[in-house]
Amino acid sequence: MAKQDKNIIKESYPVLGMSCAACASSAENIIKQQEGVVDASVNFATGNLSVAYQSSLTSSEKLQQALQSGGYDLLLEEESKQQETLEALHVAKYQQLKSKTIWAILLSLPVVLIGMFFMNIPYANEIMFAFATPVVIWLGRDFFVGAWKQAKHHTSNMDTLVALSTGIAYLFSIFNMIFEDFWMRRGLHAHVYFEAAAVIITFILLGKLLEEKAKGSTSTAIKKLMGLQPKTVTLVQEDKGEVVIPIEQVQIGNRLLVKPGEKIAVDGIVVFGNSYVDESMLSGEPVPVAKSHGEKVFAGTINQKGSFQFEATKVGKETLLAQIIKMVQEAQGSKAPVQKLVDKIASIFVPVVISIAILTFILWTVFGGEHAIVQALLAAVTVLVIACPCALGLATPTAIMVGVGKGAEQGILIKDAESLELANNIDAIILDKTGTITAGRPEVNDIVWAQYNSSQEAILFSIEKQSEHPLAEAVVNYLNQAHVVELSQFESITGKGAQANYNGLSYFVGNKKLLEEREVEISTALETKAKEWLSQSKTVIWFASERTALAVLAISDQIKPTSVQAIDELQKMGVELYMLTGDNEATAQAIAHQTGIRHYKAEVLPQDKATFVKDLQQQGKVVAMVGDGINDSTALATADVSIAMGKGSDIAMDVAKMTIISSDLIKIPQAIRLSKQTVATIKQNLFWAFIYNLIGIPIAAGILYPINGFLLNPMLAGAAMALSSVSVVTNSLRLKWKK
Template sequence: MATNHQNTIKKTFPVLGMSCASCAISAESIVKPIDGVIDASVNFATATLAVEYLPNKTNPSVLQKAVQSIGYDLLIENEATQQETLEAIHEKNFHLLKQKTIWAILLSLPVVAIGMFAMNIPYANEIMWFFTSPVVLWFGKDFFINAWKQTKHRSANMDTLVALSTGIAYLFSVFNMLFTDFWHQRGLHAHVYFEAASVVIAFILLGKLLEEKAKGNTSSAIKKLMGLQPKTVVLILPDGQQKEIAIEEVHVGDTILVKPGEKIAVDGIVLSGNSYVDESMLSGEPIPVLKTTNEKVFAGTINQKGSFQFKALKVGKETMLAQIIKMVQDAQGSKAPVQKLVDKIAGIFVPIVIGIALLTFILWLLLGGNNGIVHGLLAAVTVLVIACPCALGLATPTAIMVGVGKAAEQGILIKDAESLELAKKINAVVLDKTGTITEGKPKVTAIKWLNEDTLAKQILLSIEKQSEHPLAEAVVNYFTDIKDIQLLSFESITGKGAKATYADESYFVGNKKLMADNNISIDDELQQQSDQWSQQSQTVIWFANSKKNLAVIAISDKIKETSLAAIEQLKAMDVEIYMLTGDNETTAKAIAEQTGIEHYKAEVLPQHKADFIKELQSQGKIVAMVGDGINDSTALATADVSIAMGKGSDIAMDVAKMTLISSDLMKIPQAIKLSRQTVATIKQNLFWAFIYNVIGIPIAAGILYPINGFLLNPMLAGAAMALSSVSVVSNSLRLKWKK
């Protein structure tokens, strides 16, 4: 295993042919030791291998050969064709499985009828053998082939259990049919159990068919998102002519025409025309958004009545839709912390079950009297049939898949299963002010000058043009009739403002702390005006030269309509709310009072936000940080659950584990509720998976026989096993319809 991870490649490959959680463990354990593999994780529910490897030491072909050696396969095609190939394979496999299941059931029906009601008809055993053989040896042959491949690698999975149980029942019945005298000479009746072998195969195939259908429904969110991309677009050529081309042929800079009712193909910016666009599948917001010149449009959104032309800015894998699909796929394929424990159990589950089956046979042989060998074999077969690890393997990942998919449909992007599981424990939420509680569209409402002159305005505009702070943009937008000038120098001072030089004089734009740090005297008249604006919850910026203040600027950023309701909901959920802002004390207090936030800190520098989160964590709190700017990235990385605003900076979204596409705070209580529902579903699934085996295995072994003479029929065990997997997946699907 390599330790230098600098030049590694991370990829996700579909795994074909897995039938249970133990299969996932087997595939994972065969890939992990390969030289050059840093980390590997196989998810049974999504049937994917997420692997990080060193390209100079290994490659996808090596990984594929390793996985093929134990009976599975790896799809290593490029991502563009992978999905289509995968769907075609799944469609073919589902059709084949359906045919196998139908034939297995049809051939098993006469076997059950004879075995249960007509054992004494002539040639009964031979007729049952005739119908059972194709079920076990043809429709069930994959179980035996895969079990043998596992055995060669000293491993075992569900196929091993099915092959052992049906194989023993079939061979034992064939022996009893051919050598009836062997038992008669010992005073016993030569029972045959062809119906057990054939029906178990039929039920397991039916269970797998239902499971495949149900698992297909868990990833419906991905299919919906993928269906949002049109196959073709109308390209506007340089001469003004229109040409229909495939979406793959679109390049950055191309001009594309969008007609009424059409889906937007790639991300871009409107050049001409205007229309309302339905962005609900990306943002979860039902109200269409008006798009005019210079407005951004996104792939997958639906144009309403108007038509417009836009320039392509992001195409292919770079579009927001493509990134959302990738993020949702990665999240659905990631493992929740609870899954790690389940994986360990699944890894030793099959060998333990085989051990219990052997012990059951031995105990029946020693204590079962005349029929000990027959009852022992039947009980061992029933133990092997009923103890399928499928339900255990599906319990967590199916719930995660549905939870992540549902979140995506509501405009909440979740990066990994861990943050979805952890969100339910959040008891402290730290909110940034600008762009999080407020709209993040600050506007200059007033400027008070001591001595107003054009040069001062030009210097102020020139400084703010070079600043990256969102408040600087408000000042730039205010001075539309002034031209900027060439500064001699410019320096950004984090958390305070900016300093610049023009004509041998220094100028400062920023907060009051910047003024104090540079010993600039505060004018009484400007101070009075500043206090008045601050009490009205407006942000105040000071402008000065090296000697005195020149002006004070009031900037207002409207509180979002939903912020108040979201904060009230979080408080009702016993979550403490904290607001951190670089703004002054008076403005921060006014915003806190308007939104009902009891805990707030003003004049906080970006590096101190992370320290504040650590302080809350040291008090035992599970902290969620919600921010939108570059200055929030350290705090986001420090928090237990990090939430970025979709309309914020790319860096914030890269760092955060969750992204609220619409930047609506109401999505936070929604995410916490969804986390609680998902974790509750996981617990229910695990309870049923465990309790099923805890109760089922002892009954299958014959624990009730001494009490009331009850011995579980292998056929019923097969039906119960199929039902357990389907019930777990169905319980996960219930998440879709919960509010």
């Protein structure tokens, strides 16, 4: 995933070996310190590094070596293989955690039973030591290795907290077991805390296991999209007939056969046969789309009953499905504005917690009374255990991952987390007319003949068949049963229409100005009909011979079936709507009246649209621009939230931060509701993550002891820490089931 800009390379790679949000901050700092790195960002939830660097000064291999020295790693495989490798690593990590957790529970159980109920049996300390040692040294070794690697880089993370708390408890217990007399001579009981060390590691392993499982669920959207790609295709060759080949071997121009029920492998154009194709996985629209000669088909969509052949036009990374997968991956890996504040907190979180633990130890030692040292040690260990940067680090990105994934499943492509968060605040939406509110496909509504004649219909059909004017296609589609006649001296007249000769006579198709210039006679009946249609904001086209008008046609761009409903929903949400169009005043007024839009402007130039966006922004509004054409691209780039229609121009989709694949306006209120739900989830997650630490750390330090004698058990602190991360991820997953 690399883009070249002179010698600046932008890449995205999976980071391996991260265990908490502080790890992401640590890995990000390591990369930023490397020579030649322009910018770097590590997202804990997605496990991705986005980096821009000067290729003359560094390379991805050097960045990998730098991360490896800090206890992390970079996956430098080809993009096509990355997901499979990550999936395999995820499964392996989950299985390893599962095995460790089961062993930790089995070994910790006797330690807890003895430590809490059978402390006075012979050799109780030695038995607990025997069971706790493999939990701490073997099952918990990754925490100590990670902490040591962090210490070498003068950084700290979750591993540091776990290693310090369990290591201190374990070593203190060994000291008390061997030198029991040291405390007896001072009139104190030599307590051991093997059960605390073992249970803390067990709970943290259990929390990581549940977190790993939950995090796997947040990226199901990507897995579903990737699952749409078939592994093989049927290639049609003139000499060999039908040959099944791997999808990687498909080239542009290949003719491929799609049988009933098969997935379409790459993008292309139908050249033979016809069928209906289920495009719901791309557009979110449940109704299958008819496909015949000349129609476009897209990778990942499913053929229904018929079979057809199509010519490949886009393969590999160029297909619409591949672009969608890439866009979803980048969006899930991007950081919402609120995340930047959370990252700053996470980066100083561990040092602050260690400082609080040291301060707790000192205060207990000074003011703790008879058992000051023991209680000081326990309180410090509990503070280290209960503090959880993971919950903070997961709060925003997990919600963003689920929100972006849910959007993709609904046919709403979101390019980055910032636009998803910002959509929550939209209070003004500017709508382009053609292709956004209307279908963007002019259709003939009616035709009135002075005196119907099938040969005249054939002449009209034949002239429009040769014309390149956009409205000519509408006439051809309307008269598709007519037969073609041979014309001579065809000429396109710019801004007016076209003319051609047939059997020595001239015929004209175009606007009224063309007929007036040729001094063509127009009957009162046709003139009256034309005025009626013009009052309804329809486009009027005339067909005439040299002397008289033969027919008049009404053409209009139909409003999309769901546009009125979408506009009504948006206005009920309190969003102000504005329609901007290059069309005339009468047409704009008619469309605004039919759809219920109160604010509109007609005859607007492309640059005027961007100016209108700025005017609204200066009024303090958060503005969304919705468009589909090249003429909308400047306004899209200017708006706070830019939304492109998927059936529009490529440049509009490149500029826009959101794309509605189906071009259905009803998806916009859905996108705003999704944004509101995602932002609400982020706020809930951050509230619980902050409140957990704000309440948990002081209680762990012993703030309640002078009031009611309560001291938090380190084992309970371990359980609370494990559950805090799981609760944040689980809350994010609730987004999936919201409507």
